[in-house]
Amino acid sequence: MSDLQIKKTSTVYDAIIVGSGAGGGMAGYVLANAGLKVLMLEAGPFFDPAKNSSQLKWAYESPRRGSSTNTRNFGDFDGAFGGWDLEGEPYTTKDKTEFYWFRSRMLGGRTNHWGRISLRMGPNDFRGHHIDGLTDDWPITYDDVKPFYDKVDRLIGVYGTVENLPNEPDGIFLPPPKPRLNELYIKKGAAKAGVKVIAGRGSVLTEALPGNKDRGACFFCGQCGRSCKIYGDFSSSSCLVIPAMKTGNLKVITNAMVREVLTDDNGLATGVSYINKDDMQEYQVKGGMVILGASAGETARLLLNSKSANHPGGLANSSGVVGKYIHDSTGSSAGGWLPQLMDRKRYNEDGTGSIHIYAPWLKDNKKLNFPRGYHIEFGGGMGMPEYGFGFGIQNVNGSVPGRDGKPREAGGYGAGLKDDVRRFYGTDFGMAGRGMSIARADNYCEIDPDMVDKFGIPVLRFHYKWSNDEINQAKHMQETFQSIMHEMGAKYGPPEGPETNYGLEAPGRIIHEVGTVRMGDDPKKSALNKYCQAHDCKNLFVVDASPFVQQGDKNATWTILALSMRTAEYILAQRKKLNV
Amino acid sequence: MNRRDSLKAIGFGTLSATMLLDACKPGDKKLAEETSDSPKTDDASRQPNEIERDKKLNDEKFFNDHEMATITVLADIIIPKDARSGSATDAKVPDFIEFIVKDKPYNQVPMRGGLRWLDLQCLNRYDKTFLDISPTQQLALVDEIAYPKKAKPEMQQGVAFFNRMRDLTCTGFFTSKMGIEDIGYVGNAPNKWTGVPADVLKQYGMEDV
Numbered sequence: 001m002s003d004l005q006i007k008k009t010s011t012v013y014d015a016i017i018v019g020s021g022a023g024g025g026m027a028g029y030v031l032a033n034a035g036l037k038v039l040m041l042e043a044g045p046f047f048d049p050a051k052n053s054s055q056l057k058w059a060y061e062s063p064r065r066g067s068s069t070n071t072r073n074f075g076d077f078d079g080a081f082g083g084w085d086l087e088g089e090p091y092t093t094k095d096k097t098e099f100y101w102f103r104s105r106m107l108g109g110r111t112n113h114w115g116r117i118s119l120r121m122g123p124n125d126f127r128g129h130h131i132d133g134l135t136d137d138w139p140i141t142y143d144d145v146k147p148f149y150d151k152v153d154r155l156i157g158v159y160g161t162v163e164n165l166p167n168e169p170d171g172i173f174l175p176p177p178k179p180r181l182n183e184l185y186i187k188k189g190a191a192k193a194g195v196k197v198i199a200g201r202g203s204v205l206t207e208a209l210p211g212n213k214d215r216g217a218c219f220f221c222g223q224c225g226r227s228c229k230i231y232g233d234f235s236s237s238s239c240l241v242i243p244a245m246k247t248g249n250l251k252v253i254t255n256a257m258v259r260e261v262l263t264d265d266n267g268l269a270t271g272v273s274y275i276n277k278d279d280m281q282e283y284q285v286k287g288g289m290v291i292l293g294a295s296a297g298e299t300a301r302l303l304l305n306s307k308s309a310n311h312p313g314g315l316a317n318s319s320g321v322v323g324k325y326i327h328d329s330t331g332s333s334a335g336g337w338l339p340q341l342m343d344r345k346r347y348n349e350d351g352t353g354s355i356h357i358y359a360p361w362l363k364d365n366k367k368l369n370f371p372r373g374y375h376i377e378f379g380g381g382m383g384m385p386e387y388g389f390g391f392g393i394q395n396v397n398g399s400v401p402g403r404d405g406k407p408r409e410a411g412g413y414g415a416g417l418k419d420d421v422r423r424f425y426g427t428d429f430g431m432a433g434r435g436m437s438i439a440r441a442d443n444y445c446e447i448d449p450d451m452v453d454k455f456g457i458p459v460l461r462f463h464y465k466w467s468n469d470e471i472n473q474a475k476h477m478q479e480t481f482q483s484i485m486h487e488m489g490a491k492y493g494p495p496e497g498p499e500t501n502y503g504l505e506a507p508g509r510i511i512h513e514v515g516t517v518r519m520g521d522d523p524k525k526s527a528l529n530k531y532c533q534a535h536d537c538k539n540l541f542v543v544d545a546s547p548f549v550q551q552g553d554k555n556a557t558w559t560i561l562a563l564s565m566r567t568a569e570y571i572l573a574q575r576k577k578l579n580v
Numbered sequence: 581m582n583r584r585d586s587l588k589a590i591g592f593g594t595l596s597a598t599m600l601l602d603a604c605k606p607g608d609k610k611l612a613e614e615t616s617d618s619p620k621t622d623d624a625s626r627q628p629n630e631i632e633r634d635k636k637l638n639d640e641k642f643f644n645d646h647e648m649a650t651i652t653v654l655a656d657i658i659i660p661k662d663a664r665s666g667s668a669t670d671a672k673v674p675d676f677i678e679f680i681v682k683d684k685p686y687n688q689v690p691m692r693g694g695l696r697w698l699d700l701q702c703l704n705r706y707d708k709t710f711l712d713i714s715p716t717q718q719l720a721l722v723d724e725i726a727y728p729k730k731a732k733p734e735m736q737q738g739v740a741f742f743n744r745m746r747d748l749t750c751t752g753f754f755t756s757k758m759g760i761e762d763i764g765y766v767g768n769a770p771n772k773w774t775g776v777p778a779d780v781l782k783q784y785g786m787e788d789v
Contacts, residue, residue, distance in 0.1 A: 045627075054625040056768060058760065063634060063679050065755040071629060081627060178775030184789045219770035345780055346764035351773045384768050385760055390750030394728050394743060411727045413658045413746065418762075421750055425763050 006282040013039040016287035021109030023543035023564040024293025025236030030568035032250040041256040044105030049227035067387035079227035080104040080113035088454030092461040099462035100508035108237030116354035118203040118558040122167030125552025138549040139530040148562035160201035168360040182380030182429040189488030202354025203234035224353025260306040267310030289539040300516035316534035324444040329512040332474040332503035334481035335430035336492030349381040370472035374435025382426035433477035436553040474504035517546035531570040658749040665762040676752035694741025
């Protein structure tokens with residue numbers, strides 16, 4: 001007789017939350033602080049930045065000097081266990097789709113390594129159909145979400161400057177970090193190129209957060225991406241889950257991969273089943289409601305894998321939209337270097353690990369051959385040398401005269417080369433556009449009919465293609481970058497051309513995929529109502545980026561946090577009325 | 581949380597609070613001197629599979645003794661000792677290169693093949709390998725592959741090899757403790773960022789941007 005059996009517990013939690021990222025973390029925080037007994041299941045291990053961050057390590061403390069590996073795709077010190085390629089957890093594609101899916105299995109998920117760029121979606125992002133007819137409107141407006149953005153700003157902290165831009169709503173801001181020297185050149189050059197550059201908006205505590213004794217104020221090491229030992233920046237682990245656990249109302253089970261949501265004969269959610277990766281045993285847990293925050297891909301996968309007589313097309317999927325309308329941000333980048341900055345005076349220029357400056361989208365699309373827009377993220381300065389430092393010196397050291405004023409031959413070796421590397425330190429800069437792509441029903445993820453992962457869970461299959469709308473937007477990014485770099489007086493290479501789709505990153509590469517379980521007023525065309533409650537299953541909620549009808553040119557995290565808080569408060573109000 | 585408490589919360593094992601605060605002064609290199617060059621093994625920031633993989637890589641050997649000796653000579657040609665800092669070998673760059681080709685196997689064929697290409701050049705000219713020819717002869721050959729824009733077409737594979745060797749040597753040197761001090765990086769320490777210093781703003785005319 002085998003040891004393998006499904007272990008069931010009789011405890012009925014008030015809520016079961018799947019996923020501990022921004023959405024799951026916020027829901028857990030609100031509900032636990034309101035006194036609900038909450039169980040949170042996280043597919044990865046426990047992670048506390050205070051203990052587990054690589055912050056303040058020197059490059060030479062890594063044998064690969066900070067370069068990436070297959071399990072840490074963004075660098076050896078990066079806060080996220082990756083990533084694109086999880087052992088035993090494949091996904092598939094069809095019809096020549098190129099799609100990359102980043103999964104970060106750990107407490108806090110991708111919020112451990114993200115760029116802390118915190119932008120509110122604007123009025124035209126929630127309701128943009130009137131602009132060009134290409135996008136579907138959300139069932140809610142910016143005004144519905146604003147009170148929650150405000151609360152998130154106060155709870156978590158974000159820096160920036162008040163700018164009164166029509167579609168780039170201001171927050172309740174901490175002071176932003178001043179630009180670095182390279183960034184001043186960018187700002188000046190961009191202005192000449194007709195691109196307005198303003199202070200960045202990042203969830204980093206440039207000042208102590210009023211009323212919060214658990215988090216320290218930033219000490220400007222520039223390493224937010226490693227996650228912060230003093231909780232100076234936002235990670236769901238440090239800012240939401242760990243504080244929520246302290247209430248005594250949130251239990252977290254890590255290394256728990258949820259397979260499906262369980263429902264009863266009435267079609268209501270009763271709990272979830274999961275595999276415990278530590279003992280490889282099967283468990284079922286019960287909850288009065290189930291809240292999914294597993295990320296746009298994983299939440300859709302979970303719903304589609306939770307079939308029953310009441311939900312033959314997957315849980316909450318009578319509309320058939322689950323998995324459809326997945327869309328990622330567009331992304332294209334460029335970089336160069338400033339001869340003016342050779343032989344720089346050295347000083348500490350680390351700053352914060354989020355953007356010091358950025359350029360919001362302010363152009364008029366009527367004059368352009370693509371819809372909507374993109375913001376530009378910039379960076380550059382005298383950072384800590386890591387793997388890759390000094391690469392390609394032959395591409396730059398022949399293009400400027402030597403110290404004696406005489407022309408130099410590119411490449412070389414020896415004392416002259418050593419001197420070159422010193423001279424060029426701190427001259428480089430980069431820029432990247434992050435834009436809005438149109439949500440389309442024809443871009444979707446579904447369950448692969450044949451393949452299961454190592455846990456026996458059917459995997460996702462992606463079908464996704466960029467359209468000319470996105471390709472033309474990327475072309476415009478490249479043209480804009482060239483113009484900015486020219487006005488900066490920088491040296492730089494030619495723009496990306498049509499053969500690379502103008503540098504447009506493959507779908508999924510920007511890791512802002514959203515929209516797989518869209519909200520709406522019409523249950524025939526949406527899976528969730530405007531509180532992210534499933535039309536078909538009133539005790540099922542979704543709090544990650546799956547409910548997004550249409551993303552803006554704004555990174556998703558701040559909106560995930562605001563919507564999750566709004567959904568959690570709705571749940572509390574409904575419980576008071578005994579509706580949930 | 582006040583700043584002193586938050587600094588304590590970081591919990592540096594080997595560093596006192598005083599040293600941390602001292603490190604906040606511009607140009608202070610105290611922190612760099614105190615930390616050792618070798619990676620830590622019992623490390624809460626590493627996952628078990630990462631520790632295991634690094635151990636496995638460290639137990640492997642890729643380059644043979646002849647290749648390592650050639651790499652060593654090349655590395656010190658590329659980054660020699662000078663008034664400010666030591667050579668590539670002083671910063672253990674050859675060991676770094678050995679680790680990197682194991683960690684990033686796409687380097688293995690180009691490096692092994694490039695080293696052999698180099699030796700063939702020397703055998704054809706002098707009947708000796710690169711290691712056995714004189715320093716003058718070594719530099720004469722390096723001159724033929726170190727300058728991409730003026731190299732002869734038949735030396736192009738050598739140019740590609742030398743570009744890679746130069747990249748790895750530069751990065752291995754300037755990310756070492758010795759190299760980071762040489763380049764003059766100031767940072768990786770708690771401080772207060774108040775923007776570009778006034779004298780630097782003035783130097784570049786950026787006061788009003």
